[in-house]
Amino acid sequence: MTRKALKRERATARRKPIRPKGTRTPKRNRGRPAKEDGTELMRDRILNAAEELFAEHGFDGVTVRQVTRRANVDVALAHYYFDTKRGLFDAVFLRRAAIINEERIKAIDEYQANPGPGGATIEGFIQAFLDPVMERWATGGKGWKDYLAIVAQVNNTPKWGGETMARYFDPVIHRLIDGLRSIMPGARDIDLYWSYQFLSGALTLTFAETGRIDRLSSGLCRSSDEAAVRSRMAPYIAAGFRCVCLAKNRKPPGGKQP
Amino acid sequence: MTRKALKRERATARRKPIRPKGTRTPKRNRGRPAKEDGTELMRDRILNAAEELFAEHGFDGVTVRQVTRRANVDVALAHYYFDTKRGLFDAVFLRRAAIINEERIKAIDEYQANPGPGGATIEGFIQAFLDPVMERWATGGKGWKDYLAIVAQVNNTPKWGGETMARYFDPVIHRLIDGLRSIMPGARDIDLYWSYQFLSGALTLTFAETGRIDRLSSGLCRSSDEAAVRSRMAPYIAAGFRCVCLAKNRKPPGGKQP
DNA sequence: AGAGTAATTCAACGATGGATGAAATGATGC
DNA sequence: GCATCATTTCATCCATCGTTGAATTACTCT
Numbered sequence: 001m002t003r004k005a006l007k008r009e010r011a012t013a014r015r016k017p018i019r020p021k022g023t024r025t026p027k028r029n030r031g032r033p034a035k036e037d038g039t040e041l042m043r044d045r046i047l048n049a050a051e052e053l054f055a056e057h058g059f060d061g062v063t064v065r066q067v068t069r070r071a072n073v074d075v076a077l078a079h080y081y082f083d084t085k086r087g088l089f090d091a092v093f094l095r096r097a098a099i100i101n102e103e104r105i106k107a108i109d110e111y112q113a114n115p116g117p118g119g120a121t122i123e124g125f126i127q128a129f130l131d132p133v134m135e136r137w138a139t140g141g142k143g144w145k146d147y148l149a150i151v152a153q154v155n156n157t158p159k160w161g162g163e164t165m166a167r168y169f170d171p172v173i174h175r176l177i178d179g180l181r182s183i184m185p186g187a188r189d190i191d192l193y194w195s196y197q198f199l200s201g202a203l204t205l206t207f208a209e210t211g212r213i214d215r216l217s218s219g220l221c222r223s224s225d226e227a228a229v230r231s232r233m234a235p236y237i238a239a240g241f242r243c244v245c246l247a248k249n250r251k252p253p254g255g256k257q258p
Numbered sequence: 259m260t261r262k263a264l265k266r267e268r269a270t271a272r273r274k275p276i277r278p279k280g281t282r283t284p285k286r287n288r289g290r291p292a293k294e295d296g297t298e299l300m301r302d303r304i305l306n307a308a309e310e311l312f313a314e315h316g317f318d319g320v321t322v323r324q325v326t327r328r329a330n331v332d333v334a335l336a337h338y339y340f341d342t343k344r345g346l347f348d349a350v351f352l353r354r355a356a357i358i359n360e361e362r363i364k365a366i367d368e369y370q371a372n373p374g375p376g377g378a379t380i381e382g383f384i385q386a387f388l389d390p391v392m393e394r395w396a397t398g399g400k401g402w403k404d405y406l407a408i409v410a411q412v413n414n415t416p417k418w419g420g421e422t423m424a425r426y427f428d429p430v431i432h433r434l435i436d437g438l439r440s441i442m443p444g445a446r447d448i449d450l451y452w453s454y455q456f457l458s459g460a461l462t463l464t465f466a467e468t469g470r471i472d473r474l475s476s477g478l479c480r481s482s483d484e485a486a487v488r489s490r491m492a493p494y495i496a497a498g499f500r501c502v503c504l505a506k507n508r509k510p511p512g513g514k515q516p
Numbered sequence: 517a518g519a520g521t522a523a524t525t526c527a528a529c530g531a532t533g534g535a536t537g538a539a540a541t542g543a544t545g546c
Numbered sequence: 547g548c549a550t551c552a553t554t555t556c557a558t559c560c561a562t563c564g565t566t567g568a569a570t571t572a573c574t575c576t
Contacts, residue, residue, distance in 0.1 A: 056417060058318060059318075060316060060319035061316075061317075061318035153414055155468070155470070156410040157316065157468065158314060158466065158467070158469065163473075165470055166474065189475070190475070190479055190486070191490070193475040194479060194487070195494060196471075197460070198460035199460075200463060200470075201461070201464060202457075205413065205459030208414050211416065212413070212424070212458075213452070216424065216451060228452060232449070232452050232453070232456075232502050235501050236499075236502050237456070238501075243494055
């Protein structure tokens with residue numbers, strides 16, 4: 001017994017049997033398909049189509065019918081596998097979140113266990129945190145790019161920015177902050193968290209590849225230029241952390257100091 | 259002759275006069291209202307309601323009916339004033355964009371004309387660029403906060419991140435970059451633009467006040483803490499610019515240098 | 517005072533939204 | 547070889563969507 005059965009149980013005797021209507025016209029293309037391997041599983045077809053569309057138009061800008069049309073699949077199948085539209089979105093979001101999160105934890109652990117000569121640095125930790133995502137973004141193909149565009153939208157939406165992001169990403173971020181704290185013993189947590197906030201904004205916007213910088217710079221910069229991002233983002237962010245989190249560099253610019 | 263007349267002209271004789279239906283039931287509450295001053299104009303009521311809802315749910319997550327219901331106004335009135343849903347959104351977006359853009363240009367001009375003793379600094383320019391928004395965010399009330407939440411979503415959406423943001427914000431950004439270039443004669447444009455990109459992400463996410471950092475820090479930080487942002491954002495960002503744009507500070511972290 | 521115009525509401529249109537019950541059909545296990 | 551199960555499609559439900567034509571009422575100008 002799989003999803004359908006569960007669903008039917010949940011919805012026991014909800015409606016009257018409304019459908020005394022027309023007789024069925026038995027046509028082709030119905031029922032369980034021949035198990036022809038090699039083709040993508042329908043469930044994955046739906047996920048992939050949804051990923052593309054959500055990346056471009058956001059959750060509310062996409063209809064389930066658009067997704068299933070792109071996947072060449074019946075509408076009902078999306079509900080069969082994912083129950084609701086929201087369930088489909090969550091499935092898209094989860095699929096890759098698990099992967100980068102694991103890679104990130106591993107990267108930070110490895111860096112801390114074995115930093116280069118001279119010991120661990122702020123830039124080193126930031127790099128370890130960024131690298132897995134950067135790598136997927138640069139070489140993971142359209143699927144990963146679409147996924148990162150979705151993350152950017154979720155991160156910047158009040159409705160989801162709080163809970164959805166938290167559930168999936170908080171542990172990794174705490175791991176990063178632990179690492180940074182270990183090499184900045186004097187840093188206050190409040191400074192570390194705010195610095196991460198700025199990091200988060202810069203990161204998600206950049207990987208979202210909105211095309212904004214291309215236009216702004218009249219084509220001088222390209223959103224998709226991985227080398228450009230690779231050589232600048234970590235240094236930029238590390239400099240910010242150094243400035244904000246190391247007390248000696250803090251200079252109150254007029255405002256009161258908390 | 260105002261909007262309605264223009265609209266009717268545009269749609270000359272488009273449809274057959276479909277409506278041989280029921281007779282009108284003349285009730286209260288119709289037609290042009292008595293000119294009772296002191297109350298908000300209906301056009302503004304619609305704009306305000308739309309601003310709130312767009313901030314929370316995004317363009318596609320809001321229906322025109324929700325907006326007019328919150329504004330206590332008939333649906334048709336929204337189309338009377340703004341033609342389409344998109345027109346309504348643009349009106350919301352434009353209303354405040356004009357204000358901050360003007361203030362920002364003025365702030366940067368003034369800073370460059372009269373920096374403190376010691377001359378202009380990177381941090382000074384950044385501060386001049388941020389201050390008008392910061393001020394509105396901190397003291398402008400819910401309207402401005404909602405507006406900035408909308409900006410964050412637009413900025414991070416591929417569909418609009420390119421064109422919509424460009425049309426309204428590019429001139430100010432170029433003004434900022436001109437200022438920065440004037441005190442960093444050796445800086446390459448490509449570095450300045452990429453640095454701005456990181457600034458942009460940090461800025462829009464922070465002002466969007468998604469509540470993310472509150473949860474992440476277990477309540478240690480509050481999204482709405484203006485003093486915390488005021489004392490950290492400009493230094494963080496200025497440090498990043500210094501690091502990326504001043505050649506002597508550039509150190510290639512393994513990747514190839516463009 | 518009457519004609520014209522601006523602002524507001526009513527009532528509907530056609531399309532489409534998410535969702536689901538039931539039929540169909542191949543695979544699986546006994 | 548037959549009953550059960552998992553997967554897929556068909557056909558539809560009902561609510562709601564953006565948008566509009568026309569009626570209605572108040573204000574403005576002559």
